[in-house]
Structure formats: structure tokens, C-alpha cells
Amino acid sequence: MAAAEHYTAEDAQDVEEEDFIHNFRQPGDEDDMSDRQSSSSDDGMDDEDIAGPRLRQRVADTFEWKNRAYEYAWLGEYTENAGPRLHDVDSSIFDIFHHFIDDDMLQLMVRETNKYARKLILNAGNVDNSNLKGWRDTDVNEVRAFIALILGLGMVRHGRYESHWSTHWLLDHPGFRSIMSRNRFFLLLRCIHLVDDDDALPREDPNYDKAFKIRFFMNHVVNNFQTAFYPSRNVSVDESVIAFKGRVGFKTYHPKKPHKRGMTAWTLADSKTGYVFNSKLHTGNNQANGHATQVTVMNLCLPITGKKHHVYMDNYFSSPDLFTQLADEGLGACGTLRTNRRGTPDAIKNANPAVGDSVFERDGKLLFVAWTDKRKVSVLSTVHNSMTFDRQVREGHGPNHRVINKPCAIELYTQYMGGVDQADRLIWTYLHIHKSAEWWKKVFIYLLEVSFVNALIIYRCFRPDERVRSDKLRLELIDSLLANYARPSTRAGRRSQAPPRRLTERHFVSINDAKTPAGRQTTPDCVVCSKRGVKRHQTPYMCKECNQPMCPAPCFERFHTLVDYKAECTKEYHK
Structure with a gap:
């Protein structure tokens, strides 16, 4: 260098x-x-x-x-046509969302969900006492209705799924019941699938993919993100947390995040709008081709390689080696810097500037900056120069202000780093947070929410002078998803009046022949009068035909003559 x-x-x-x-x-x-005198003044x-x-x-x-704060003659000017690429002002929110979750994905969900449900039924054998007993194959319209309900759950917050179908006056929302029954929704939630599990490689295989259940769906949806919109010159790289406390091999801990435990989605977003352009699920460190953070950033930047973007990132990623790699790929970069990174000059490591002072160190394309306000901040950039400016900042929480000299590179980093944070704010506005035992369903719901947010951003691009409310567009999208769906009519029939067989067949008292491990006769609890925790009554007698233990009198007669046969065990009862 x-x-x-x-x-x-x-x-x-x-x-x-x-x-x-x-x-x-x-x-x-x-x-x-x-x-100083101003050479000109417009006002x-x-x-x-x-x-x-x-x-x-x-x-x-x-x-x-x-x-004037930039220095990127080596990179050249950004010339791409940023913004929406497939839609126009006449496109509805449904048209844009449907481009992301397209017919191919809907057909995939229908096919794999029906296949998985049939597999569950086959493995269960007897489903008489299971909700699988009422399974019927789903179709595209019902899957769209299921997605509409998922989006609707975020607008009506409850602690449990069941509460959305509650008839209690305080919780009653008849809209959910009018679309789909609670049992059908739970059955779809249980059986929804995106891949064939039989295609998964064994864990010992070197090509085993921890994210196999969601990988194809996520790659397809993210590819659709990239065809519908192109980001502006400035983009940011950061992590987005998918909250999850269940069991998964790549769960991460973020002590400074609102949701501290969950899965991490490495995200590249447009700094201006927050549009999520690329996203990769973190499944563990991969150092096969270099340092894990460098590999992550390079993979995220593949779709924009050579396009002269400025990539902003925090000190978790930034390093002189990474910025050099990005420069070789036709990308500028700027980010806060951990001074213990390999390649950081000693002048920056040992710098201790006074408040408002700056130290600059240039090494080829790399500009290292150290600046102090309330604490020391170190920044690395390949696209900025050493220009500074006076910034007015507030003193504490009062009305007083002070002026401090600040490097322009740090100010521009602050302005353009927040693309992923902006996307997260939009995503978490209506993202429903019900618990799920399966990690990939959390990622699936997260991708649905990202699809809505990206559709919202594109929709707003065509209406810069209008105040477009996300809640109204969300309701419009839900209505559009339900347009071709009609809940199957289920005519309620009368309950069967046929009495239990124990009330109609012939039954006889017999001695229980079962023995304990010690060889003694067993005396189990009577099914009629015994109640553990209140009064326990054991008996050696039983009904052989019903295979139930019971007292010969009066419990035997009561069990075979009454529908509601339970009785309280008292001295008077057994006289």
C-alpha cells in the first residue's frame, strides 16, 4: 500500500x-x-x-x-437508475406484494403442505382423536387467505392465537371467524410446509444445510426483491433480529437489542428508503473463504458489485482488509472502526484528540479518522476526505447549544447507516410475535412482513407528495388476498343420540386378575367413586367387558345405567 x-x-x-x-x-x-465575510447572500x-x-x-x-466531502476519483460516479423497476403508479399494493410472493411460491406451499399433511396422517395411523381427522387438501386461494390472516394478526394484538377467535365481549373479532375456523387455521399452521423433508441431506453430509427448510423460499423471495427495485448510491449493511426463544442451532444473543434472543438475518438495505435489497440468514460462522464478517459482507454485496455504491457498516464488519476487497470489486465503503483491527495505523490506535479535534491518517484509498466529542470515535472510509464542519448540538436536555467541529465523514456515516434500522422499524410495526416451536415458521412470517414493507416502499415511491398510511394499505392488501376466497360452508348437524355401549350391552362383575410385580392382587381406583386428591377408593372388582375397575355396588349399576355416572365417595353412598 x-x-x-x-x-x-x-x-x-x-x-x-x-x-x-x-x-x-x-x-x-x-x-x-x-x-469571515460572506461572498454572497441570497436572502x-x-x-x-x-x-x-x-x-x-x-x-x-x-x-x-x-x-465536497467526498474523495472517490478512483471509484467514479454512480450512474445506476435507482428506484422501482417493474411497477408504475397504477400498480396496487397487491400487485407489488404478489411479485414477491408469486404464484410459483403459492403453488409450492400448496403442494408441500398437502404432501406433509398426508405424511402426518400416514404416520399417525389412527387419527380419530386428532385434529388431522378433518384434514382436506388446501389450495392457492386458501393459502392466500392464510397469509392474509397472518398479516391481520399483527394489527390485532393478543397474547395467544386462540384469543383471535374468542367470543368474549372484550376480545371478540368476528372477522377472523368469518374467514377461517380456528381449528382449520391451527391445522394449516401445523402443516404449512415449503420443502419436501425427504430431500434434506443427513447431518453428517458436508453439504448439509441448517436452513434447508426455508432456504429455497428465502432465496426466491429475495431474488424478487432485487428485480423490483434498485437502491440508491448509499446502502447499509447490518443485522436484523428475528425474535425466537426456541431450540435452533444458530440462535444468537444480542444484549443491546430489544429482542435479545433470536436468529440473525444479515441485511443490505437502501439508506434512503430502507428497502431490503438482500438478506442472508446467519447459520454459523463460515471461514472457508476468509474471515466470517468479510465473507458475509461480500456475499451481501454480490448483486451490486461494480456498481460504484457506497456501503456503510458498523464496527462489527469494517476492517482495512474488507474495505480493500470492496474497493477491488468497485465499491466504496465507510464505517466505524475497532482500532484493534489488523492494518489500523498506530497514529489512530494511539490518538487521543481533545473534544472537537480530529486526527486523519491516509493509507492509499483508506482514510482513518479519530475524533472526540463525548468519547473517542474511529471511522474508516474509502470515499471521503478530511473535511470538517461546525455542528450545533444541544447541551444536555436544556435549551442551550454548543458548536463543535466534526469530520464530514462521521456526519455522513450517521446519515446513511440507518437503512436497515429504518426497515426494522417498519417491519416491527405490525409483525405478530406469537410463539412458535418451529424456527423456520418465524423466518417465514418475517419474510412475509419484509415483503409487505418493500411493497409499501415501492408504492410510496410513486406518491412522494401523498401521506400513504401503512395501516390502510395493509387492510387493502388483506382484502385483495381474500378476494377469491370463500369459506367452505359447514352445515352444523345434530349430535349423535346413540347411547354408549356400556348402557346397552350385557355386563358382569368379575375379579381383577392382574397382579403387582410382587405377585399381589392389584386394587386400582374405582372409575365411578374414586377421586384422587379428594377421596381415593380402590377395589379388586371390575367389569370384564368394559375393562374398567369399579365397586360391585352401587358403582357397577351406576356405571351401566347413567350417562353421567361419576359419584362422590361417602359412607352413606356405600351403605
Whole structure:
């Protein structure tokens, strides 16, 4: 690499006054800016007004300096056509969502769900006492209705699935019952499947995939994300947590996240809109081709390789080696930096700048920055220069403000790093959080929510001047998913009036021939009068035909003559 060139706020050359508005400066400009004269003023204000904090805040908020804060001649200008690529202003929210969860995926869900249900029935043998007894094959319209209910569950929050079908006056929501019965919903939730389990490789196989159950579906949906929209120049890489506390081999712990335990989806999102452009499920470290974090970022950036994007990331990923790899692939990068990363200059490792001071170190395309406000912050960039500006910040929680000199690279990092966080805020607005014993169903529901959020972002792109409410669009999408679905009519029949066989057949009292392991006669509890925890009554007698233990009198007669035969064991009862 080229020899490092050392910069500090005192050492850098002064910049010509006419090149910048007076309250933005590159390192080396004098600290006292109040005496500077503005070369021009559009609104005709005098020098005192121009130098005041109000204009400084206004200019800082519009980022008039940001085009001068870059240094990426080696990369070139971003020329891609960002935004929606397949839809137009006439596209409905259903049209966009249906592009992500398309007919191929719906047919796959129908086929694999029916196959898995038949497999469950075959393995169960006798399903007379199981909810599988009432299984009927599903179809595309019913799967769409199932997805509509999943989306609706997030708008009506309850602690349990059953509560959505409750008839209690406080919980009653007849809409769910009018679409699908509770038992049918639970049966679909149990049987829903996206792959054939028989195709899974054994665990000992070197190509075994921990995420086999969701991999094909996730790859297909993410590929549809990439064909419908292209991100702007600035994108961000970060993790998105899928909350889950059950058993899975790649569950992670995030102590600083609202949902601390769950699965991690590495995500690349557009910094401007929050559109999720690429997503990979974390299933464990893969260091076969390099450091795990470097491999993760490079895989996420494959669809944008060579497109001259600026990729923002936090210090979990950023390193000089990674940024060099990204530069070789035609991508710029910026991110906070852990100073113990290999390749970090000693000048940055040992830097201890005073509040408002900065230290810059350049090594070829890499610019290292150390800056202190409330604490030291280190940043690495391949697309920014050492320009700084005055930023007005609030003092504590009061009305007082102070002005601090700040590197533009750090300010731009703050502006463009939040793409994934913006997507998470939209995703978690209506993401339903009911428990599930199967991890891949959590990922499936998460992908449904990401599909809705991406559809919402595309829909809003065509209406920049309108206030598009996500709740109304969500209801519109639910109605569209239910458009071709009608709940099967189930005519309620009368209960069977045929009495139990124990009331009609011939029965005789006999001695229980069963023996204990010690060879003694067994005396089990009487099915009529014994109740553990209240009063226990054991008997050596039984009905041989019913194979039930019971007292010869009066329990035997009561058991064979009454529908409700249970009795309380008392002295008077056994007289």
C-alpha cells in the first residue's frame, strides 16, 4: 500500500474562503469564523445574521457541504437508475406484494403442505382423536387467505392465537371467524410446509444445510426483491433480529437489542428508503473463504458489485482488509472502526484528540479518522476526505447549544447507516410475535412482513407528495388476498343420540386378575367413586367387558345405567 500521509486539523492546508460557506471548513482553517465575510447572500442578510447559529444550523441541515466531502476519483460516479423497476403508479399494493410472493411460491406451499399433511396422517395411523381427522387438501386461494390472516394478526394484538377467535365481549373479532375456523387455521399452521423433508441431506453430509427448510423460499423471495427495485448510491449493511426463544442451532444473543434472543438475518438495505435489497440468514460462522464478517459482507454485496455504491457498516464488519476487497470489486465503503483491527495505523490506535479535534491518517484509498466529542470515535472510509464542519448540538436536555467541529465523514456515516434500522422499524410495526416451536415458521412470517414493507416502499415511491398510511394499505392488501376466497360452508348437524355401549350391552362383575410385580392382587381406583386428591377408593372388582375397575355396588349399576355416572365417595353412598 502507499505510504501513509498524516493529517491533523492544525497541519492541513487552508482552503480558499470563496470555496466554502464560512461555517464549513477543512482541517487547518482558523477557529474564529465570526470575522469571515460572506461572498454572497441570497436572502440579503447582513454579516452578523449570516454568522449566527440559525444559519449555521440551516446550512448544516441541508448538507450543502456534502458534495465536497467526498474523495472517490478512483471509484467514479454512480450512474445506476435507482428506484422501482417493474411497477408504475397504477400498480396496487397487491400487485407489488404478489411479485414477491408469486404464484410459483403459492403453488409450492400448496403442494408441500398437502404432501406433509398426508405424511402426518400416514404416520399417525389412527387419527380419530386428532385434529388431522378433518384434514382436506388446501389450495392457492386458501393459502392466500392464510397469509392474509397472518398479516391481520399483527394489527390485532393478543397474547395467544386462540384469543383471535374468542367470543368474549372484550376480545371478540368476528372477522377472523368469518374467514377461517380456528381449528382449520391451527391445522394449516401445523402443516404449512415449503420443502419436501425427504430431500434434506443427513447431518453428517458436508453439504448439509441448517436452513434447508426455508432456504429455497428465502432465496426466491429475495431474488424478487432485487428485480423490483434498485437502491440508491448509499446502502447499509447490518443485522436484523428475528425474535425466537426456541431450540435452533444458530440462535444468537444480542444484549443491546430489544429482542435479545433470536436468529440473525444479515441485511443490505437502501439508506434512503430502507428497502431490503438482500438478506442472508446467519447459520454459523463460515471461514472457508476468509474471515466470517468479510465473507458475509461480500456475499451481501454480490448483486451490486461494480456498481460504484457506497456501503456503510458498523464496527462489527469494517476492517482495512474488507474495505480493500470492496474497493477491488468497485465499491466504496465507510464505517466505524475497532482500532484493534489488523492494518489500523498506530497514529489512530494511539490518538487521543481533545473534544472537537480530529486526527486523519491516509493509507492509499483508506482514510482513518479519530475524533472526540463525548468519547473517542474511529471511522474508516474509502470515499471521503478530511473535511470538517461546525455542528450545533444541544447541551444536555436544556435549551442551550454548543458548536463543535466534526469530520464530514462521521456526519455522513450517521446519515446513511440507518437503512436497515429504518426497515426494522417498519417491519416491527405490525409483525405478530406469537410463539412458535418451529424456527423456520418465524423466518417465514418475517419474510412475509419484509415483503409487505418493500411493497409499501415501492408504492410510496410513486406518491412522494401523498401521506400513504401503512395501516390502510395493509387492510387493502388483506382484502385483495381474500378476494377469491370463500369459506367452505359447514352445515352444523345434530349430535349423535346413540347411547354408549356400556348402557346397552350385557355386563358382569368379575375379579381383577392382574397382579403387582410382587405377585399381589392389584386394587386400582374405582372409575365411578374414586377421586384422587379428594377421596381415593380402590377395589379388586371390575367389569370384564368394559375393562374398567369399579365397586360391585352401587358403582357397577351406576356405571351401566347413567350417562353421567361419576359419584362422590361417602359412607352413606356405600351403605
